[in-house]
Amino acid sequence: MGYKGPISQRQRRFGEELQRQRVAAGLSAAEAGALVGMGGPAVSHTEAGRITLNAERLEIWLDAYGCTDSAYRATLAEMGRSAGKGWWSEYENKVSPLALDLAETExxxxxxxxxxxxxxPGVLQLRSYTEAIFEDADGGTDIADAVRFRLDRQRILxxxxxxxxxxxxxxxxxxxxxxxxxxxxxxxxxxxxxxxxxxxxxxxxxxxxxxxxxxxxxxxxxxxxxxxxxxxxxxxxxxxxxxxxxxxxxxxxxxxxxxxxxxxxxxxxxxxxxxxxxxxxxxxxxxxxxxx
Known part of the structure; x- marks a missing residue:
């Protein structure tokens, strides 16, 4: 299934890791696809972060690529199955995609x-300090959203x-x-x-x-x-x-x-x-x- 909307940094990174593992194993996109019933172009789209990959196919690929690091496999699997939703989702179209990627990564x-x-550092800033940073920017509503977004990031502390x-x-x-x-x-x-x-x-x-x-x-x-x-x-x-x-x-x-x-x-x-x-x-x- 293809992703709707812009590709997030997490999706791109997931695909990059799949490609890195495949290349290290010496397999072509077509050879990797044959292992899970996918064509070469579909593998390329997956590695570009454009389409999803289910957990079963991920396990087959990682086994074939010789990846035995359990922490890596578990973290990569979580990255792949994530819906990319969180508190930052309410800020879509209010702050930049880069800001949303930052929040998800954190x-x-x-x-x-x-x-x-x-x-x-942003997550250590007081509201008044953050407001002073943004006060010269254009667009009052955007400034308010940017300030609120930065303060909301502090929930990770x-x-x-x-x-x-x-x-x-x-x-x-x-x-x-x-x-x-x-x-x-x-x-x-x-x-x-x-x-x-x-x-x-x-x-x-x-x-x-x-x-x-x-x-x-x-x-x-x-x-x-x-x-x-x-x-x-x-x-x-x-x-x-x-x-x-x-x-x-x-x-x-x-x-x-x-x-x-x-x-x-x-x-x-x-x-x-x-x-x-x-x-x-x-x-x-x-x-x-x-x-x-």
């Missing part, structure tokens, strides 16, 4: 790693999944939202850092080396590292990567950023020494600098 994740250079944020000091010093909003936003970060599933680190201007990535990015892992998705900020859009090389490269980048950043905010740790010795200290130092 929702499927059990671990999210996020590096941000100029803004507070529950303890069933882990979050690790590395935020550049530049993002913490930006005052475009006004001093009162920025002060409230810094306090909000400290409050969120108390949650056991949220880790926040600050990458200071004084870091010993330059950051390994010139762009902000999001690393979403759905329970199987090989099926992770990297979302990289680019001018006017976001690029999605799911190839093995990108997954390895961006995972290594985040590990490097984690090592370069100050130690994570730990509200249970007794405070000693200078204000900038760790991420907790620099957040409080920046709070001290904002007079409201």
């Amino acid at each position: 929702d499927r994740s059990v671990r999210v790693e996020n590096y941000e250079m100029l803004y507070i 529950d303890e069933s999944r882990d979050f690790h944020f590395v935020i550049h000091e530049a993002a913490l010093r930006m005052r475009f939202a006004g001093d009162a909003v920025m002060r409230a936003q810094l306090i909000h970060l400290l409050d969120l850092a108390e949650r056991p599933n949220i880790t926040i680190q600050v990458l200071p201007f004084t870091a010993a080396k330059k950051p390994p990535s010139p762009n902000s990015f999001l690393f979403c892992e759905p329970g199987c590292l090989d099926l992770s998705t990297v979302i990289v900020d680019a001018p006017g859009r976001a690029e999605h990567y799911g190839d093995p090389e990108s997954i390895v490269a961006y995972r290594q980048m985040f590990e490097q950023l984690r090592d370069l950043a100050l130690p994570a905010v730990d509200t249970a740790e007794p405070r000693r020494g200078t204000a900038s010795r760790d991420s907790w200290g620099i957040l409080h130092h920046l709070l001290y600098l904002i007079q409201v």
